[in-house]
Amino acid sequence: MRISDRVVRFVLKPVVFLASLSPAAWLVWAGLTGNLSANPLSDLTNETGVWTLRFLCATLAITPLRRLTGWNPLIKFRRMAGLFAFFYGTLHFLTYVIADRFAGLDFPNGIVAWTTVRNLAKSVGEDIYKRPYITVGFTAWTTMVPLTATSTAGMIRRLGGKQWNQLHRLVYATGCLGVLHYWWLVKADIRRPLTYGAVVAALLAFRLIKRTGVGIRGAVSRLAWRRTTVE
16 A cells, blocks of 8 residues: 555644544543533543553554554654553543542642642652552653653654664553553453453564564574585
């Protein structure tokens, strides 16, 4: 399938961008019109978390799909998928901070005060320390911060291709930690976390098999070259 760069840039990417924003737009609409459940904050937390995992899976899937299909323009959507994973992950984290931690604070000096900021930071820090699934979820989010900060072409040039690729392997840890966070969060019905775990495992296994195969072929080639040289 051959599609021009102009079609990818001016047609497909805007369509994918708007489609990626649609879950957030739906949540805003549902919240404003009363179309969430009796526990709307739980809906917001769950949906933003699930969409974070979905975009992480999409990010990890782009390279295998490109190699299997041979459609190289797919790589142009990887950064967008990664940025949307960070976007929904940040919404997920902020929902927890505001709905869970901030809502439980006292405000002796009013809401807009340095004491409120300090008490909120302390409350979040203590919760991250005490509850393992929060610890894992927060760690997953922090691994996305350097990936997002270095996602621009300018940062790729500054870091160099090799160092940039090594840094962005953090996304593998992000995917695993995100699945573990979801698993511990749901507690009872673990079917959906298992599904996402299977997807992440398959995508990482593809990379491992590909890398191992390349390594084996390289070793065989070097051995054959040495034999030829000796002969």
